[in-house]
Amino acid sequence: MTRADRMLLAVAAALVMVLYGVLWQPGPGREAHILSAAGKPLQLDLDQARTVTIPGRLGPSVVEIDHGRARFVASPCTGKLCIRAGWQQRAGAVAACLPNGVSLSIGGGDRRFDAINF
Amino acid sequence: MGHRDGSERAITASAEDQRIAWLAALAITIHAAETALPTPLPGVKPGLANIITITVLVTYGWGAAAWVTGLRVVAGSLLLGTFLTPTFILSVGGALASLAVLRLAQHLPGAGFSATGYSVAAALAHMGAQFALAWALFIPHPGLIYLLPILLTVALFFGILNGIIAARLVRALTDAAPGHAPP
Amino acid sequence: MSAALRRASIVPVCAALLLTACTAPPKVHSRSFLAFGTLVEVTVAGVEAEQAEAAIAAVEREFQYMHRSWHPWEAGALARVNELLATGEWFSVAPSVRPMIVEAGRLAEASGQRFNPAIGALVKLWGFHQDERPAGPPPAAEAIAELVAAQPRMSDLELDGIRLRSRNPAVVLDFGGFAKGYGIDRTVELLRRLGVENAIVNTGGDLRAIGSRGDRPWRIGVRDPRGEGVLASLETEGDTSVFTSGDYERYFDHDGERYHHILDPATGQPARGLVSVTVLAADGATADAAATALFVAGPESWPRVARDLGLARVMVVGADGSVHLTPGMARQVQIEDSTRAVMVEPLP
Numbered sequence: 001m002t003r004a005d006r007m008l009l010a011v012a013a014a015l016v017m018v019l020y021g022v023l024w025q026p027g028p029g030r031e032a033h034i035l036s037a038a039g040k041p042l043q044l045d046l047d048q049a050r051t052v053t054i055p056g057r058l059g060p061s062v063v064e065i066d067h068g069r070a071r072f073v074a075s076p077c078t079g080k081l082c083i084r085a086g087w088q089q090r091a092g093a094v095a096a097c098l099p100n101g102v103s104l105s106i107g108g109g110d111r112r113f114d115a116i117n118f
Numbered sequence: 119m120g121h122r123d124g125s126e127r128a129i130t131a132s133a134e135d136q137r138i139a140w141l142a143a144l145a146i147t148i149h150a151a152e153t154a155l156p157t158p159l160p161g162v163k164p165g166l167a168n169i170i171t172i173t174v175l176v177t178y179g180w181g182a183a184a185w186v187t188g189l190r191v192v193a194g195s196l197l198l199g200t201f202l203t204p205t206f207i208l209s210v211g212g213a214l215a216s217l218a219v220l221r222l223a224q225h226l227p228g229a230g231f232s233a234t235g236y237s238v239a240a241a242l243a244h245m246g247a248q249f250a251l252a253w254a255l256f257i258p259h260p261g262l263i264y265l266l267p268i269l270l271t272v273a274l275f276f277g278i279l280n281g282i283i284a285a286r287l288v289r290a291l292t293d294a295a296p297g298h299a300p301p
Numbered sequence: 302m303s304a305a306l307r308r309a310s311i312v313p314v315c316a317a318l319l320l321t322a323c324t325a326p327p328k329v330h331s332r333s334f335l336a337f338g339t340l341v342e343v344t345v346a347g348v349e350a351e352q353a354e355a356a357i358a359a360v361e362r363e364f365q366y367m368h369r370s371w372h373p374w375e376a377g378a379l380a381r382v383n384e385l386l387a388t389g390e391w392f393s394v395a396p397s398v399r400p401m402i403v404e405a406g407r408l409a410e411a412s413g414q415r416f417n418p419a420i421g422a423l424v425k426l427w428g429f430h431q432d433e434r435p436a437g438p439p440p441a442a443e444a445i446a447e448l449v450a451a452q453p454r455m456s457d458l459e460l461d462g463i464r465l466r467s468r469n470p471a472v473v474l475d476f477g478g479f480a481k482g483y484g485i486d487r488t489v490e491l492l493r494r495l496g497v498e499n500a501i502v503n504t505g506g507d508l509r510a511i512g513s514r515g516d517r518p519w520r521i522g523v524r525d526p527r528g529e530g531v532l533a534s535l536e537t538e539g540d541t542s543v544f545t546s547g548d549y550e551r552y553f554d555h556d557g558e559r560y561h562h563i564l565d566p567a568t569g570q571p572a573r574g575l576v577s578v579t580v581l582a583a584d585g586a587t588a589d590a591a592a593t594a595l596f597v598a599g600p601e602s603w604p605r606v607a608r609d610l611g612l613a614r615v616m617v618v619g620a621d622g623s624v625h626l627t628p629g630m631a632r633q634v635q636i637e638d639s640t641r642a643v644m645v646e647p648l649p
Contacts, residue, residue: 004226005235005281012238012274020267035333035340081433090529094340094505098432103335113534114344114514117543117579118506118524 030107032070032088034063037101046070046106056100063104070104072097092116137291138178142186142193145170149194149209165244165276167194168216172237172284177291180221187213204256208248215247216240233288234281241277245269327515332357336364337484338432339505345492346499346514356495360488360502367484370397373421373475374430383421383474386458386467394465402465404586405479406455411610412594417566419453421473429551429562430475437555445569478563482544482589485509489540489585509542509585525638526577526618532641533616533624535581535634542585546592547577565597574599574620581614581630591615608648 034042038055049066051073059076069089072082075097082097088106096103148167167190175183191213195201200209219239223231231239249269253262330353331344343360345353370378378395385392394402405418421430426444428435451471459466476483485502489509492500499512501519510519518538522531526547535543548571552561565572578595582588591610598606600619604627607615613629623642626634631645 001234002230002232004231005238008231008235008238009278012242012277016267016270016274019270023263023267033333035335037335041333079433084434092506092524096335096340098335098338101335103333103340105333105340112520113522113531114519115342115501115503115508115510116506116522116524116531117503117508117545118526118547 030068032063032065033105033107035103035105036061043107044070054102056097056102058100061097061100061102070106071095072104075100075102092118134178138174138182138186141170141174142189145186145190146194146197149190150198153198165212165216165241165273166280168237168240168244168277169280169284169287171213171216171220172233172240172280173287173291175220175224175236176233176284176288180217180224183220184217187217207255208251211251212244212248215243219243232281233285234278237281237284238274238277241273241280242270245273328353329514330354330357334361336361337368337481337504341505342501342503343488344501344503345497346512348497352496356492356497356500359491359495363488363491364484364504367397367480367487370395371401371476371480371484373473373477374425379474379476382465386465386472386474387470389467389470391461391464391466393463394460396463399460399463399465401476401479401483402455402458402460402474404483405474405476405590406458408479408587408590408594408610409455412590412598412606413609414454414566415597415606416478416590416594417454418474418476418479419455419457419472420448420564420566421475422453422471423448423564423566423569424475424477424562425473427560427562427564428553429477429564434551435553437553437560439555439560449567449569478546478593479586479590481505481507482509482542482585482587485542485585507542507544507585507589509540509588510537511540513537522637523579523616523634527622531637532618533579533634533636538633540583542582542588543579544582544585544588544592545577545579546596548575548596549577563593563596572597572599574601575603576618576620576622578603578618579616580612581633582612587612604646604648613648 030046032044032046034044034052034054036054037057042052042054044052044065046065046068051062051064053060053062056076061072061076061082062074064071064073069087071087072085072095075082077097077099082095085095088095088104091106094103094105145167148170152166170190171183171187174186191209195206195209200206220236223236223239249266327346328348329344329346330350331342333340333342335341341364343357345356373379373383378398382394382398409417423445424430426440426448448471451469453469453471453473457467457469457472459468481504485504485507486509488502489511499515501508501510508521510521513519518536521535521537521543523533523543523545525532526549546563548559548561548563550562552559561571563572564570575596578592580588580591580595582591587610591612594610595603595606595615595617603615603617607627613627614633615627616630616634617625619625623644624636625644625646628645628647636643
């Protein structure tokens with residue numbers, strides 16, 4: 001292997017690494033946006049499995065994140081609509097506990113657009 | 119194909135020509151065998167036949183390498199029945215890109231590359247071109263871009279591997295035909 | 302790189318830097334909040350952060366007020382109106398409701414009763430009157446038939462100044478297919494009063510855009526009704542409301558069949574034949590009501606109803622996934638999915 005060979009290999013390896021970084025970046029779609037009337041907006045990576053507790057008007061709502069999707073698992077409202085909405089996965093999908101003032105939406109509106117209609 | 123000293127000879131195959139023809143046949147065989155390999159993207163191959171291209175490049179020059187590669191692509195596709203199919207287009211694209219890059223690499227100032235370096239450059243160009251063609255012509259799905267880093271990693275790996283094998287092959291050839299210095 | 306080359310490069314590099322200083326990035330502020338029974342996102346451009354924040358907060362308060370006022374059943378102005386309509390007596394109609402009645406009446410007439418907010422009782426029968434998703438099964442055919450036979454219509458209402466009465470006790474007002482648009486129009490007026498000329502008000506996907514982003518028009522994407530990606534994209538020119546009615550928004554499944562919330566007033570059943578209707582119009586109220594009306598009209602009649610409503614820009618997705626555009630829509634919109642069958646339907 002000549003010196004030129006080694007330099008080329010280094011550059012090629014670096015290029016491939018960069019491509020992984022750039023192209024495999026978790027896009028805006030892979031984030032859960034959690035809004036609460038009581039606190040600051042949260043943005044959570046959907047690829048990291050965890051549960052979060054969000055304080056709301058009536059009490060704490062609990063959101064579970066797992067493998068690219070998220071859902072409400074507990075909430076102090078009476079209707080439990082938010083929980084019945086189930087897993088949210090599609091970009092732009094929304095589940096909300098209106099009485100508690102907590103909403104969960106999946107980010108990922110194409111960055112090309114200022115707003116998405118559906 | 120002219121002789122190096124520019125003189126005209128009767129058309130008798132020299133030892134060099136015979137060797138190149140033999141290598142071309144080997145390239146076609148490898149090309150055919152490659153179709154048995156699984157691939158994430160139809161028509162995209164690791165380019166094992168590039169071993170021959172590199173070997174010929176280092177031993178006999180770019181012109182010979184271009185000829186062998188062209189022959190491999192066309193004859194290989196006729197043999198496999200893929201002539202003028204999408205696979206053929208990808209094959210041609212990959213080959214053209216590799217040859218172009220090799221030509222450039224040969225003319226870079228400085229000490230230059232050995233078989234391994236050429237092989238890596240050719241492999242990346244080959245895979246890059248095949249991906250670009252597949253994406254532009256056959257599968258314009260935006261999600262395809264996620265495959266690119268993987269494909270290039272595979273190309274890099276095979277580029278190094280092919281280069282090592284090609285280097286061995288070059289040594290074997292120069293040992294078999296002493297007095298013939300690589301260009 | 303030779304010294305001469307390096308020196309020469311300084312010129313273009315400096316020029317590039319200077320150019321970036323000339324074009325300042327646009328000021329765009331955006332906030333999402335829960336209101337009006339959905340997730341609302343307000344985007345404001347061309348004003349400083351403080352003014353944008355104050356404007357957005359005012360919009361939030363306005364939505365909360367409207368939601369309380371207009372709920373057809375929960376205690377509020379509209380619920381009270383419904384109670385009084387059932388009596389058949391004259392009464393004074395709440396000022397927040399009166400203009401809606403007038404506007405809705407006009408649109409109901411123009412759409413041939415396909416947009417009919419007087420069928421609140423039918424909506425309640427199906428269970429689509431509340432935020433909660435109904436559990437099914439679908440209501441009994443007799444119950445549906447009875448309500449349909451009563452033929453409640455906006456034209457059954459008599460308005461005399463601020464006094465209102467209904468000639469038909471079956472009329473129950475549910476502005477579900479219209480309130481978002483009307484509400485957005487009110488908040489847009491509010492934004493203008495507050496000095497904001499460039500904004501997007503987006504309530505759960507239905508939106509109105511005014512002005513531009515500053516450096517370019519607003520870019521709106523219309524989502525594929527059956528998928529995740531964007532089906533069509535457009536750039537706005539002036540006031541543009543983009544409203545989509547679809548069979549995927551509110552529904553329940555029962556015995557393998559899907560029952561969605563866009564009821565055909567003539568049959569009392571969910572309207573069939575189309576997957577989604579997207580309407581572009583200047584104001585939200587028209588776009589909202591029209592999207593509902595055209596969905597009810599179905600694959601055969603929608604072009605005619607669109608013409609009657611004075612619409613030029615409509616996009617319709619059929620049950621087979623094919624996309625149909627009016628010529629006006631085809632000019633403004635770009636279909637992002639190249640595999641779709643796209644047809645341009647001239648209006649009659």
